[in-house]
Amino acid sequence: MTTIRTGTDLAAVDDVVAGIAAHGERYLARVFTPRERSDTGDDPERLAARFAGKEAVIKLLRPTRDEAVPLTDVAVVLDASGAPVVELSGRAAELAAAVGCGPVAVSLSHERGLALATAVALSER
Structure with a gap:
């Protein structure tokens, strides 16, 4: 049966600004892929939208409490037209495959110091 996640x-x-201020490159490398940083120019608003996107995708994948998904295993990057797309690797890709999850669509928005993301995918389980 196909379900919507x-x-x-x-x-x-x-929070992104504080993370950068407190930990600099270590924070950026732990949370964002090089491609995400390149796409955003390290702009905190755009990075916050990517962070929200990563978290939305991880919620969609529904890992158990014991399953850690590194944030860099979910990348929210721009396609050739400038639209955000999700690239999964490592543990995130394994979880998606385990539930028969198809491509993940993501929508991002940021305004007035907040960033919002919604992720949607079809799953066979």
């Missing part, structure tokens, strides 16, 4: 997340831009 969804995930939504809200992130504060100030």
Whole structure:
């Protein structure tokens, strides 16, 4: 049976700014892929939207409490037309395959210090 999986997340831009201020490159490398950083130019608003996108995708994948999914295993990058797309690797790709999850669509928005993301995918389980 095919089901629809969804995930939504809200992130504060100030939290990204604080992470960068406190941990600099270590924070950026732990949370974002090189492609995400390139696509955003390290702009905190755009990074917060990517962070919300990652969290929305992880919620969609529904890992158990014991299953850690590194944030860099979910990349929210721009396609040739400038639209956000999701690329899964590592543990995130394994979870998606385990539930027969097809491509993940994501929508991002940021305004007034907040970033919102919604992720949707079809799943066979």
